[in-house]
Amino acid sequence: MSSNLLLRATGLSKVYSGSTHPLATLCHALFGIAADAADEYPVLDNITLDIRRGETVGIMGRNGAGKTTLLGILGDVIQPTKGTVERFGRIATLLGLTAGFNPNFTGRENAYLFCSIQGLSRRQTDDRIANIETFADLGRYFELPLRTYSSGMQSRLAFACAVHVSADLIIIDETLAVGDANFRMKCYDRIRQMKQEGQSFLLVSHNQNLLANFCTRGIVLEGGKKVFDGITSEAVEVYKRIRTEAMGDTDLKGKVLKLVSDKSALDHDVVLEGFCLTERDVDGESFGVVQAQLAVRRGMEHISMNFGISNHHGIVVCAWDGARAGMIVRQLKAGDRHNVEMMFRKRLLPGRYFVSCIIHELVGDVTKPQSIYQNFLSFEISGSDVMSGIADLEMSIAMLE
Amino acid sequence: MPRIPRTLFIENIRLAWDLARRDLSAKYRRSAMGWVWLILTPLCLLGIYSLVFGHFFGIEWKIPHLGGAVGVGFALPFFVGLSVYLVLSDVVNSSTVLFASKRTYVVKSPFPLWVIWLANLLRAAVHAGVALFLVLALALLQQRLTFFGLCWMAIGLVCCGVFVSGLSLLLAALGPFVGDVSEAFRLLLRVLFYATPITYPMTLVPQPYHDWMWLNPLTSMVELLREPIVFGQMLPLYVYGIVFASSLLLFGIALWVFQQVKGVISDVV
Known part of the structure; x- marks a missing residue:
């Protein structure tokens, strides 16, 4: 041998x-x-x-x-x-x-x-x-x-x-x-x-x-x-x-990339101060939750928020348009702090994803951006590699008799 | 038992020669004048130095056993020293970065490292051969060559060969670990060009400095070759003994260092 x-x-x-x-x-x-x-x-x-x-x-x-x-x-x-x-x-x-x-x-x-x-x-x-x-x-x-x-x-x-x-x-x-x-x-x-x-x-x-x-x-x-x-x-x-x-x-561990509003042309009267990414089960289905804290620097009537998730190619998976959805906080006073929760159903396929958000001030029917956070948070989704792409459509294949 | 072919050693030497040949042809393949550069470079240097040091400054070597009255001019003695210097600096400068420059061989294939070293040495030896040919041609032209001189030149060449091999092996082994080696030796070589009796005869150097001059290994290498070629003389026997013994010692140290570090070189280049 x-x-x-x-x-x-x-x-x-x-x-x-x-x-x-x-x-x-x-x-x-x-x-x-x-x-x-x-x-x-x-x-x-x-x-x-x-x-x-x-x-x-x-x-x-x-x-x-x-x-x-x-x-x-x-x-x-x-x-x-x-x-x-x-x-x-x-x-x-x-x-x-x-x-x-x-x-x-x-x-x-x-x-x-x-x-x-x-x-x-x-x-x-x-x-x-x-x-x-x-x-x-x-x-x-x-x-x-x-x-x-x-x-x-x-x-x-x-x-x-x-x-x-x-x-x-x-x-x-x-x-x-x-x-x-x-x-x-x-x-x-x-x-x-x-x-x-x-x-x-x-x-x-x-x-x-x-x-x-x-x-x-x-x-x-x-x-x-x-x-x-x-x-x-x-x-x-x-x-x-x-x-x-x-x-x-490593499932859904968020990683802070940068918490800086990009555009210097903006007023930044409402800013994100802190946030965390958690997971929550609602009716047996898993949701990702971004909890964020807003700090207000000037009195405002209303604010709304856009938030969106894109994948590593920069393709937007899903985005929430705050201007159409309406206000989330009314009658803000300078020095106020508010907690906001952004939730999404975790039906994503394995890969790295990025979260972005924009905070608007609503005056009448005008929306004016106050702060923009581009890709401020990233997280990794893992799981089976049977399917590839972005959205988990629960695909399957079976042979018929 | 591992089945190692008996001819493996010879095959490796052939492989080294193969590499050296390809390195040379790759170097000259792209240039239109090709091998002419190999001859042109030393001849141009010979020309300009002879003009400045020989003609303007009037430096020349005197034949020692004729009471120092008859001169042999500047060109031939200088050319011997220059050739030694060029060969040595070629070997030194290529050795310090040898394994880094052959990185794909070192980290991607089971290449025996000593073959790379040998290949570089063989490549330099080809350059040295051309230089020797030019030197001998000039010596023949000036009718300075004697049979006795040729014999002692050959012995001097052996001593120099051992020294250069040992030095290049040591530098190749240390170069990947200590980045300063290549810079330090580049500087050292520039200093040595004037600290060695290359552009001037030893007789121009004040007596108190002689011992210091002889501590420079390049001095003994130049003198070992210059005396027999230019004056048909040999140096005192003890010089040969010291040079040969110290060269062997250097080679031994280099071999030991190389054996110790060859396993980790692929980790650091």
């Missing part, structure tokens, strides 16, 4: 020290003098894993879970703080698009460079270069400098090189996400075909479907720890659960 082993990582840990001066890193490396441990943050924590011949392993995890660092360590690009990696065979690493490419060299020169970095001799590369050229399908661009390439073309070249270096294990990090659909199909076909021939892969992707399709084993990382290692379908479930749980934490 051990003869089938391609890679064995034991107790891998990686600690980065955030604000430590590079000099401290140098002292640590040279003389073993440890820097102050206050701002050290572990990226990977005691990871142990084996990869055997013929396996296709997918690594899942949220952003910042340590996937890329782990791949870097396995691919011998990053040195682990603790732990060892034993490699039994040639490992081709494809970390990102421009991995080891030089923008001034042509596609052909870069292919040679890539192959020699991966440990192929010139003659071995000579045997493969025609296949690489055919697979990358770059046409005349193959003889042009890399800097003239689009990112899709770069990924074609990188992938073509990676699958032709006859590595025992190929490590691919998200590279497939770029490139046009046709080429991606071609890559997947190639991976499938190579898998059948017994090639091992280590893939990282955000795309669960891709991993579920290809991998024989799934590993889930969370907070630098390996939380699952086993059958792909279960790994996908674990990953989904982690993602929804993590999002549940």
Whole structure:
């Protein structure tokens, strides 16, 4: 069994020290003098894993879970703080698009460079270069400098090189996400075909479907720890659960962006002084509530308020027109403070949203803006990622008998 | 057991040469005159310095064993010193920022870092080779070359080579951590240009300063090459011994530092 082993990582840990001066890193490396441990943050924590011949392993995890660092360590690009990696065979690493490419060299020169970095001799590369050229399908661009390439073309070249270096294990990090659909199909076909021939892969992707399709084993990382290692379908479930749980934490926590009325041309006789964002259940349905405090500086007959919610593209999801809806407070006196509540039904899909409001003075049928607060508050909605868009229309799909 | 090909080491050296070659061709590919610059730059400097220091100021080197009566002019001795200086400053300036300038190799691919260092050294060696060729051509023209001189020049070159390799490895290893290294050495090199007997012979320097001058490693490098090429002479043997021993020591220190820090370089560049 051990003869089938391609890679064995034991107790891998990686600690980065955030604000430590590079000099401290140098002292640590040279003389073993440890820097102050206050701002050290572990990226990977005691990871142990084996990869055997013929396996296709997918690594899942949220952003910042340590996937890329782990791949870097396995691919011998990053040195682990603790732990060892034993490699039994040639490992081709494809970390990102421009991995080891030089923008001034042509596609052909870069292919040679890539192959020699991966440990192929010139003659071995000579045997493969025609296949690489055919697979990358770059046409005349193959003889042009890399800097003239689009990112899709770069990924074609990188992938073509990676699958032709006859590595025992190929490590691919998200590279497939770029490139046009046709080429991606071609890559997947190639991976499938190579898998059948017994090639091992280590893939990282955000795309669960891709991993579920290809991998024989799934590993889930969370907070630098390996939380699952086993059958792909279960790994996908674990990953989904982690993602929804993590999002549940941050539900509807408002973040103050700036509480300053924008327009200097306004009088600002009524201003927002403070506010908070809470959640309230009314008849079993969840509402978001912005409670705000108004401060009045001059006596006024009536005031009204506009308020609206827009998404991160600036598209207005819903806006309340105070001028049409009418007054909210009458007979204001200077020095008064009033509490106002703005409510909305929380039927939003996951994403970041922004709240804006305008306070008007109403004089007869004239509305005169007093203060404008553009995007003064933002909040994040989380939940399932089955639906995307803005409004939760409670969509579903079912197959009819 | 990990299956490491026996030829990996040789392959890596070939890879370094490959990189050096591509760096050179990438540099000269965009310029219309290409490789001409490699020859034009030192020759222009030689011209202007010879005019100012040699002709206007009348500085010249005297042949020591003829009682200091016969001169060899300014051009050849100056050109030896200038070439050493240009090669050294090329190596130093590129080494301090070496890993930062090759960032994609360092952080994105399993590239052995010493190959990058070697590639840079080989690239500089090509420049040094051109400079050596020009120097020897000038020496031949002035009929100063002797077989004895060539032999001792070769030995001097070996000493200088060890020193420069060690220095560049040390600077490459420290550069990513200490940003001041590149600035400090840039300044140091400018100072050393006049603190080294490049534009003037050692005999013009007042006696009390001689010991200080010899503490400057660039002085010994220049003299190790100038004496045999220009005067067909060797320096006292102990000079070779000291220079070679200290170069080896420097290389050893550099190697130790590099071994210690190579794992964390990809974290900081």
